[in-house]
Each structure stands twice: as C-alpha cells, then as structure tokens.
Amino acid sequence: MTDFNNAIYRALRAAYELRSEDCAELWKSAGFDLSNSKLRSLMLSPENQDYSEIATRRLKAFLRELLNRQGLSVPGMAIDMQVSALAEAEGIIPSGDPLRDAREIRQARRGGEWHD
Secondary structure, three states, X not given: OOOHHHHHHHHHHHHOOOOHHHHHHHXXXXXXXXXXXXXXXXXXXXOOOOOOOOOHHHHHHHHHHHHHHOOOOOOOOOHHHHHHHHXXXXXXXXXXXXXXXXXXXXXXXXXXXXXO
C-alpha cells in the first residue's frame, strides 16, 4: 500500500495531461513548493532509490487544487470523496476505490489501455 497515493497522483496526472509546470503550480497553490527533482521522484516506482512517497495530507491538498481547477469546490473532503467528485464530473459512476476511480478517469480522458 506504500504506493497508493502516488498511483492516484500518476493516474490523475496522466488523465488531465498535466505537465511538470502544471503540477508544480498545483502543488504550490496547495502550499507545497516542489522542485523539479521532487516532482520527478513522485512519479517513480517504489523500487527506485529516488522514489518519494506522497503523504495523505499532501495528496488531499493537491486534489483540492485540482478540483478547484475543474470548477469543483469540495474543501475538507477525504481522498476517496475528492476522486469520486472528479469521476462524477467526468460522467463516471464512482466505485468508492480512489485508485480504481483515478484509473477510470485516466482511461475515459485518454482512451486505450494504460499499464502502471
């Protein structure tokens, strides 16, 4: 379960086609000024020595900024509720599993099969 938050982040980053600059802006708006190397470390697999795990409170803050960017304001919600709100905005029925919902969003927005 170590990679759960990072997997959600990777799926949503791909779904919304967020470049490093976009992510840096979202993280900064969320109160976290991350360097390019730190942003890169969030995308790596847990086996990589440079991997950096995303704390739950940080992911919540990032999702809140992503939701705001999508025109959805849901302050104080848990990660699963935030991802569910993004899924509903895409016309997807949320499953309650944030990782599964993030992957569904990615597939709906990007099409085709994606392998993590």
